Amino acid sequence: MLKKNDSNYYSMNDISLAELADKYQTPLYVYSADQIRKNIQHLQSVLAKYFDSYRIQYAVKANTNPHVLKIVKETGIGADCSSPLELRLAKQAGFPMDRSTYTGNYESPEDFKRAVESGVNLNLDDYHRITDLKEMGILPEFVSFRINPGIGRGGFEQIVTGGADAKFGFPYEETRKAYQTAIEAGVKRFGIHMMTGSNILEPFYFAEITQKIFTIIENSINDLGIELEFINIGGGLGVPYTKEEEALDLDQSFKMVSEVFKKNLPNLNIGNPEIALEPGRYLVANSGVLLSKVTHVKRSYRNYVGIDAGMSTLLRPAMYKAFHDVKMDGQEDFLSNEPSDHYRICGQICENSDIHPLDRSFNQPKAGDLMLIENAGAYGFTMSSNYNNRVRPAEILLDGSSEKVIRVRETEEDVLKNVPDFELK
Ligand code: LLP
Numbered sequence: 001m002l003k004k005n006d007s008n009y010y011s012m013n014d015i016s017l018a019e020l021a022d023k024y025q026t027p028l029y030v031y032s033a034d035q036i037r038k039n040i041q042h043l044q045s046v047l048a049k050y051f052d053s054y055r056i057q058y059a060v061k062a063n064t065n066p067h068v069l070k071i072v073k074e075t076g077i078g079a080d081c082s083s084p085l086e087l088r089l090a091k092q093a094g095f096p097m098d099r100s101t102y103t104g105n106y107e108s109p110e111d112f113k114r115a116v117e118s119g120v121n122l123n124l125d126d127y128h129r130i131t132d133l134k135e136m137g138i139l140p141e142f143v144s145f146r147i148n149p150g151i152g153r154g155g156f157e158q159i160v161t162g163g164a165d166a167k168f169g170f171p172y173e174e175t176r177k178a179y180q181t182a183i184e185a186g187v188k189r190f191g192i193h194m195m196t197g198s199n200i201l202e203p204f205y206f207a208e209i210t211q212k213i214f215t216i217i218e219n220s221i222n223d224l225g226i227e228l229e230f231i232n233i234g235g236g237l238g239v240p241y242t243k244e245e246e247a248l249d250l251d252q253s254f255k256m257v258s259e260v261f262k263k264n265l266p267n268l269n270i271g272n273p274e275i276a277l278e279p280g281r282y283l284v285a286n287s288g289v290l291l292s293k294v295t296h297v298k299r300s301y302r303n304y305v306g307i308d309a310g311m312s313t314l315l316r317p318a319m320y321k322a323f324h325d326v327k328m329d330g331q332e333d334f335l336s337n338e339p340s341d342h343y344r345i346c347g348q349i350c351e352n353s354d355i356h357p358l359d360r361s362f363n364q365p366k367a368g369d370l371m372l373i374e375n376a377g378a379y380g381f382t383m384s385s386n387y388n389n390r391v392r393p394a395e396i397l398l399d400g401s402s403e404k405v406i407r408v409r410e411t412e413e414d415v416l417k418n419v420p421d422f423e424l425k
Contacts, residue, residue, distance in 0.1 A: 001035045001286060002327075002372070009330050010372055012289060013398040018329055021291045021370050024394050025409065027309035028291040029381050031063075033071045033399035035287035036377075040075040043237075043282065046250045047275070050258035055276040057101050059235045060086050062280030062378040063288070067397050067406035069093035072283065080235070080278035084114035091118055101232070101278065103146060103193065105168055109136060116140055123193050123232070126170050127178030130185050144191030144232065145170070145178050149212050155199030155238060156320040162196025169194070175220035183224065190226050191276070192217065195234025199281060203249045207256035209233055210275075214264040227271030233257070237282035241323050241375050248282070281378040288377025290314055290324075290393075294369040295348060303343045305365045310347015311354045312390045314376060315383040318353040328362055329370035336361040345371075349388050381407075386415050 003011050010017045013032050020030055040056070047054040057078040060069060064086060069079075070093050078099035079090035091097060102115040105125040109132070115122055116138045123144040124130070133139040148169030152162030161168050170178065179190065194213050200206075210233050217228070240247050261275065292309035311318035326345060327333070334341070343365065345356040384392050391410035396403055416424050 001032055002289060002374070007330060008332050010327065013400065015398055015401070015403060017289070017291055017372060018370055020396060020403070021293070024396060024405065026291050026293045026370070027307075027313045027393040029288055029376060029393055029395040030291060031065075031068060031284070031288045031377050031395065031397050031406075033068075033287075033397055036068065036071050036284055037075060039283050039287065040072065040077060043250060043277075043279070044075070044077075046254050047277075049251070050254050051261070051275055053274050055099055055230055055232075055274050057099070057232075057276060057278040058095075058283055059278045059280030060090055061382060063284045063380070064089060064382055065395055065397075065406050066093060067404065068284065069095075071397075071399070080280075081115075081120065084111060087114060087118045087120060090120075101144070101193075101276075103195075103278070112136065113138060121191060123191070125168060127174065127181055130178075130181050130187070134185050139185055139187065141187065142189040142191070142229070143182050143187045144193050144230070145175070145182075146193045146195065147172050147175055147213070147216060149194055149196060149209070149216065151212075152196040153200060153205060154197030154236070156322065158320050159198040160196070161198065161234075162194070166196075172216050172220075175216055176224070179221045179224055179226060183226065190228050191230045191232060191273075192228055193232035193234065193276075195232075195236065195278070198236050199238040200236045201238040201240065201245055201248045203253040203256065205236075206233060206253045207260050210257045210260040211264070214260065214268070217270060218264070218268060222268050222270065225269070228273040229271075230274045230276040231261075232276035232278065235277065235279045235281070237277075237279045239281055239285045239375060239378075241325065243325070283378075285375045285378035288375070288380060290373040290376035290380060292371045292373060294365050294367050294371060296367055297343075297365055302359070303340070304346050305343040305362065306346055306348060307371055308348065309371075309373065309393070310349040310388075310390070311351060312349055312385050312387040313347070313393055314373060314380055315385070316379060317356045318347075318349075318351065319383075321357045323357055324376065325374040326356065326360060327372040327374070328365060329372060331363055331369075334361050334363045336363075349390070386410075389415060391415060 154160035316322035394409040
């Protein structure tokens with residue numbers, strides 16, 4: 001997606017990133033619509049190869065810009081939402097709500113009301129909420145449950161979403177009780193869901209969790225006489241952030257998942273559920289680059305290269321010690337064993353965690369140099385904040401040769417607009 005010319009200047013969709021940075025200033029998120037379509041089409045083609053029917057639901061939390069949602073929606077897939085505004089945006093973008101899911105947790109009555117009103121499939125994090133929904137008089141005809149299988153895996157400790165230390169789902173031992181409760185309350189249609197971790201690159205993992213769901217179904221609900229409309233194995237499809245990581249082999253992953261379906265389904269009494277997936281990162285991460293300029297280079301006990309995109313712009317390095325490849329525009333990738341060439345990349349935020357993991361070697365970086373932070377299309381802008389009263393960045397969407405500002409840079413006035421009786425002078 002990113003291309004480098006002979007002088008080591010980068011372009012995306014053949015548009016110069018240096019020119020975009022000059023035109024729109026930094027920090028700046030730039031996405032390629034073409035790359036998003038390519039990612040989705042690849043996943044669709046792999047699923048179509050192994051399954052008669054399937055549901056892909058984009059986890060919109062990865063990148064909720066309404067213009068990005070529109071590109072995703074046009075590919076025909078559904079959405080997975082986790083808040084009322086995400087639901088509203090998904091609906092407005094035109095996602096089919098009956099092929100979309102609301103997977104919340106610890107929902108307020110208002111969250112539930114909005115979800116049910118939207119017509120989305122409700123995926124409950126706790127089956128006790130059936131009682132709350134019934135009492136509110138809004139128990140839908142369809143319900144799915146998020147089961148915690150007691151195990152989880154993920155790229156970092158913080159993104160493991162299954163197992164004894166995860167706040168999500170309910171213990172798998174209570175699966176039967178959950179569906180019985182729903183049946184008694186009057187629920188007529190069902191799904192099942194499990195999401196145990198994010199950014200997984202091992203193809204076996206997906207077959208493993210699918211088998212786990214089938215085992216839970218067989219041991220807990222097979223004799224209840226219900227049909228499952230889908231078996232949702234969650235998101236979690238990883239992307240390589242480092243050169244050493246290998247891309248997830250989708251074909252191998254879903255070939256194995258389909259074998260698990262073929263082995264288990266004929267022996268069960270649950271109808272003919274579709275496989276459902278809710279990937280976020282896989283669809284959008286590599287479509288985005290974050291452009292940032294060097295603000296100052298300091299030689300202290302270590303060398304620091306300060307950039308204008310800190311943890312308020314891209315939180316992942318500070319929050320998870322997540323690695324993002326960083327290229328310097330106009331400079332060949334520089335590998336040096338000299339400590340004097342090793343730099344720690346940091347932002348301008350007053351937190352010592354506002355750094356990128358692993359020192360990188362750069363050749364004499366200086367203020368004004370343009371840095372490209374790769375794989376910034378997922379959980380980038382969506383996790384940004386106004387910490388230290390920094391404004392949120394702008395976002396640009398490239399589609400073929402066209403470029404569009406899909407979010408203007410916030411202003412200082414924007415940051416303060418909700419403070420009553422106050423005007424910024
Ligand atoms: N479904 C549910 C219910 C989820 O909670 C998530 C992500 C997804 C789907 C999508 O997962 P994905 O396919 O993107 O792995 N902020 C972290 C990732 C946290 C993911 C939380 N849930 C990061 O920047 O790596």
